[in-house]
Amino acid sequence: MTQTRLVFVAACALIDPDGRTLIAQRPENKEMGGLWEFPGGKMERGECPEATLIRELREELGIEVKEPCLAPFTFASHRYEAFHLLMPLYICRRWEGIPSALEHAQIKWVRPKDLSNYPMPPADVPLIPMLRDLL
DSSP states (O other): OOOOOEEEEEEEEEBOTTSOEEEEEOOTTSTTTTOEEOSEEEOOTTOOHHHHHHHHHHHHHOOBOOGGGEEEEEEEEEEOSSOEEEEEEEEEOOOBSOOOOSSSSEEEEEOGGGGGGSOOOTTTTTHHHHHHHHO
16 A cells, blocks of 8 residues: 555635635635635744744635634544545634735625635535534
8 A cells, every 4th residue: 555645734614604615716826726715824834823823814715713712623634635624613603803815806794604615625515514504
């Protein structure tokens, strides 16, 4: 059995007061371009998932999130051709600022029942029914 590179990514489902979730569209020039995802990113060496999300949400959306506002929810474990992804998904209902697409093609607030209408990377797809059940 060959060794597969393990990639750790942290993601966040931002939930607004109306119960909608924010999803972001990957830029066309990136891997899996055009697909929709929960915001977040790769964990840097020695970085915990919460610190990754605080940094990534600032960089990608221009919002400030405090660690106590990040609640661990579930995780994805998915084998892609070149690597295996392990991705904890957090829920966040409180942040400062108005999210804007700083690094994505666009962002949208979507009702849980409509999330499956947006094409997502294979690792994200199993998270949708769990979010629907929560919300």
